[in-house]
Amino acid sequence: MVKKAPRRTAERILETALALFNRFGEPQVSTTRLAAELRISTGNLYYHFAGKEVLVNALCDRYALALPAVLEMAGSVREVGQAWHFVHALLTRIWEFRFLYRDLNDLLARNHRLELQMPQLLRQKTDALHTLLCCLEQAQALLPLAPPVRCATAVDMAIVLSYWPSFEYLHDPRHALEPENAPAAIARGTQHALYLLAAQLCAPQRQALLALIQRSDSLPSPGAAWPAHGLPAKFPSQPGDAPWRNGPLSPTATSTASTPRV
Structure with missing residues (x-):
């Protein structure tokens, strides 16, 4: 049997x-911890990557x-x-590198290269999503939208x-970003x-x-129970038909919603 290199x-x-x-988040992982996980010396680690900033840039x-x-x-949708x-x-790609978004403000504050690179990546994503909308309109799957809309x-x-991983983390900090939760989390974000x-x-x-959406709701969600998506049973026929636009909440409902339970 040939030995793998x-x-x-x-x-x-x-x-x-x-x-x-x-x-765990980039700020919580030291080079010492990383070297220990790899079972190499910190000197060997620094030989390849001279610090965490170089590692983050490479990722x-x-x-x-x-x-x-x-x-x-x-363009083909x-x-x-x-x-x-x-x-x-x-969203799967974003999830694979979710630490960049989880700790984004902190990373941008101390990494000039990321400060320049991340906005470029955001523009690329936004442009692609704009292309998606144009393609759906051209195929008459989507009603025409005014350019600003x-x-x-x-x-x-x-x-x-971009911020879906952070939303998942906020909901369940102890479990949300574990690998086994990825399929359900990505489906929810989608x-x-x-x-x-x-x-x-x-x-x-x-x-x-x-x-x-109903098919994606059947995915198991490990960790803490995640609430149902909260979407209406039927989609609104027109933009103005959304159920939350049927008028203001009653005073009772408003006070109940805004008053925390003791």
Whole structure:
């Protein structure tokens, strides 16, 4: 039997750093802890990567290289099933490098290279989502949007996708970012991003989206119980038909909603 060649140390360092940063957050993982996890000396670690900033930059470069293959899919979307596949793939990439978004403010404050690189990546994602909307309109799957509305919707979708890992973490800090939770978390983020389009989808496409959402709700959610998605049983037929626009809450409902239980 041919013996497998050992993986290069630099590759092992990057893979282990990504796993630890994703699980615990970059600020919580020291180079000493990383070296111990790898069972190498800190000197060997520094030989390959002279500090955490260099490691973070290398991982961000990997993220930047992984994005284009996903983003180019946006131009071929013609119906909501393909849109789901694209958004799911994009959020999967974001999830794979979720530490960048979990600790984004802290990282940008002390890493000038990331300060320049991350906004560029955000623009690329937003442009791809704008392309997605244009393609759905051209295929008559989505009702025509005014240009400012189309741009704003692409930005809204980019916000949901970029900060979805943080939303999951806020809901369940002890379990949310564990690897086994990824499938359900990514499905939830995908459905919430696409629900932004629900009111403007043509009727058959709205029903197709509802079917996809119901299917994704059947995924098991390890860790703490996650509440139901809270979406209405039926999508609104028109933008103004959303159930939360049926008038203001009654004073009783308002006071109940705003008063914490003791």
